[in-house]
Amino acid sequence: MRIVIVDDSGLRATVLEDGLREAGYDDIQLVPPLGAWVAKLERMAPDVVLMDLGSPSRDSLEEMLAVSRALARPIAMFVDQSDDQMIGAAIDAGVSAYVVDGLRKERVKPILDLAIRRFNAFARMQADLDEARSALADRKTIDRAKALLMKSRDLPEPEAYALLRSTAMNQGRKIVEVAEALITAHSLLGGTE
Amino acid sequence: MSGPTPISIAFLPLTDSAPLIAAREKGFAAEAGFDLSLHRATSWATVRDMLVYGQVQGAHMLAPLAIAVTLGLSQHPAALSAPFKLNLNGNALAMSTEFAAALDPDPAKRIADPEGAAHDFAAAIGLHRRKPVVGIVHRYSSHALMLRYWLGYAGVDPDRDLALRVLPPSLMVEALRSGEIDGFIAGEPWSSVAVAAGLAEIVAVGSRIWRRGVEKVLAFRTDWMEGHAGMVDRFLGAMARAAAWCDDPAHHGELAALLARASYVGQPAATILPALEGRLLLRPGTAPVAIDDFMIFDREAANFPWRSQALWIYSQLVRWRMVEKDETIERRAADVFRSDVYRRALAGSDVPMPGASMKVEGAIATPTGVGSHSGALTLGPDRFFDGRVFDPHNIEAYLAGLSAK
Known part of the structure; x- marks a missing residue:
């Protein structure tokens, strides 16, 4: 069974591909939706196409499915239309699947289940990554503010940090907000770091 | 509550x-x-x-x-x-500057004379270096049907003579920039965005194909x-x-x-406003042209x-198989x-309420008062550019007339 993953996020495609390979599927192709990707996909004659539900490329794909003679008269979405729970899970996860008509649903269901789990895992990973990125950015801002205090007030590092923290606590704000305010004020006053 | x-x-x-x-x-x-x-x-x-x-x-x-x-x-x-x-209405066909060069040199004339412009477009297809790739937003889009209707008048079979490429409206301008398509028909503001970017000219508008589309x-x-x-x-x-x-x-x-x-x-207000006002920039660097009832x-x-409008859509779906x-x-x-x-x-609001639910589409040439249950209702010109009239009670004859052309 040939599975094609259409995705412009290379990372998510890899996460999904890894999962499918672990589950024993070995004919998996990745197609980024760029250039003449629809023609490429058509040549690959996939049995299942997995893609992001919100992908702008779905209209192009569906048009190909409507006019193509290369693919066996296609293709339904979400496998088993009677399985509302699965449809809901797929939509919540943002998975859309196009399946060649005639493929038995018992064969497709595990693929879709897996895609839903991996899409969800990817979304969580993305959220964690965003959080880590913003934590890192906060860290940098606080470091800059600390350096300003150390320089202008001639404080050692632990005291500079303690001053930021106590100011934040007194004002009921986050340390990073106080740090940002300090950096802004400093630059408005014409200071250099 | x-x-x-x-x-x-x-x-x-x-x-x-x-x-x-x-x-x-x-x-x-x-x-x-x-x-x-x-x-x-x-x-x-x-x-x-x-x-x-x-x-x-x-x-x-x-x-x-x-x-x-x-x-x-x-x-x-x-x-x-x-x-x-x-x-x-509210859509427009934007074609690359290169393709548009084969049409009437005056962009305002193309809009004002959709019959002539359709024939010019048909001729330009043969002159183009490849089968023109025209972006449509969906197989079942209102403006794809208008494009088909307009070109069908000039003997063009869009499925045979054009490569119709489906893309979401917001991706059209990039596809045009990269040369993936030679033009597109989409709802505004996307045609105006393509003109503002210097990539295209508006060569036809839906409201001049069907005045009340x-x-x-x-x-x-x-x-x-x-x-x-x-x-x-x-x-x-x-x-x-x-x-x-x-x-x-x-x-x-x-x-x-x-x-x-x-x-x-998510586009500049200055690019969105012209469609609302019915004053469109048709070609980069020229003065905007007034198009009344654009949207x-x-x-x-x-x-x-x-209901007759739904039936017109049905008639076009039949026509294009x-x-x-x-x-x-x-x-x-x-x-x-x-x-x-x-x-x-x-009912009971001050919204004018038509007396009927079906009408002959394309029969009104000048503003006409029609029967209404409440409030005065005047319908503006709703003609198709080729003067054809759609009688929802006789779709067969309508389709026969279209294919006899």
Whole structure:
């Protein structure tokens, strides 16, 4: 069974591909939706196409499915239309699947289940990554503010940090907000770091 | 009542989403007791699935797509209903500067003479270095049907003589820039964005192909709509007020600024405004050209879903072999346009209410008073550019006339 993953996020495609390979599927192709990707996909004659539900490329794909003679008269979405729970899970996860008509649903269901789990895992990973990125950015801002205090007030590092923290606590704000305010004020006053 | 009723509606970033955005931002939904949330999607497939699978209650939708989904032509079949049209017209065909060079040198003349322009376009196809690739937003898009109608007049078979490429409206300009397509027909502001970027010229507009062409509808799932009649009636009341607000020229500046927000259309207000005002920049670096009735949100009972308009769409689907000619299918197509729900919802309001639910399309040459149950109703010219008239009671003869050309 040939599975094609259409995705412009290379990372998510890899996460999904890894999962499918672990589950024993070995004919998996990745197609980024760029250039003449629809023609490429058509040549690959996939049995299942997995893609992001919100992908702008779905209209192009569906048009190909409507006019193509290369693919066996296609293709339904979400496998088993009677399985509302699965449809809901797929939509919540943002998975859309196009399946060649005639493929038995018992064969497709595990693929879709897996895609839903991996899409969800990817979304969580993305959220964690965003959080880590913003934590890192906060860290940098606080470091800059600390350096300003150390320089202008001639404080050692632990005291500079303690001053930021106590100011934040007194004002009921986050340390990073106080740090940002300090950096802004400093630059408005014409200071250099 | 305990707090506002939540209702969520999916939309695509297009100028004709305006009545929904005005309903939210100008308080019409809130006044009617709704907490309206708007969900932007990029592709029509996503909007369709959100509606069909119940992620939203309503959708901004291409009128032919609502019919196609109901007829089972676009993935999972689901009965949809359109009790309210969001607008008439508002789309434009933009072609690359290179392709447009083979047409009449005066861009205003192309718009004013769609018959001549269709023949010129047909000739330009042969002169082009490849089979022209024209972007359409969906197989079942209002403007794809208009493009087909316009070119069909000049003997062009779009399935044979053009490569029609489906892309969401917001990706058209990039596709044109990269040379993937030679032009596209889409709802505004995207053609104006392509002209502003210096990539294209507007060579035809929907409102000069069919003066009162059907464009987007507000679509619900039929079972949901039937089960929430009171809520639907109240919401259509809010939509009627929002549409009237959008149609008022005094509000166009403010409306353009609302639409320009990143969460809605996300393009500069200066690029959105011309379609609202009916003054379009057709070619980069020239003066804008006035095109009256370019886009209509409300006047002349524009929101009324004439069943004859659904049937015109059906006739075009038959013509282009997208659906077979069949009386049951014809009936189901007409039933998507729920003039009965519109009547029920807006009875007793000051919205003019047509006396009939079917009319001959394309027969009005000058503004004409028509029978109405409330308020004076004048319908403006609704002619097709080729002068053909669509009698919904005689689709067979209409189709025979089209194929005899």
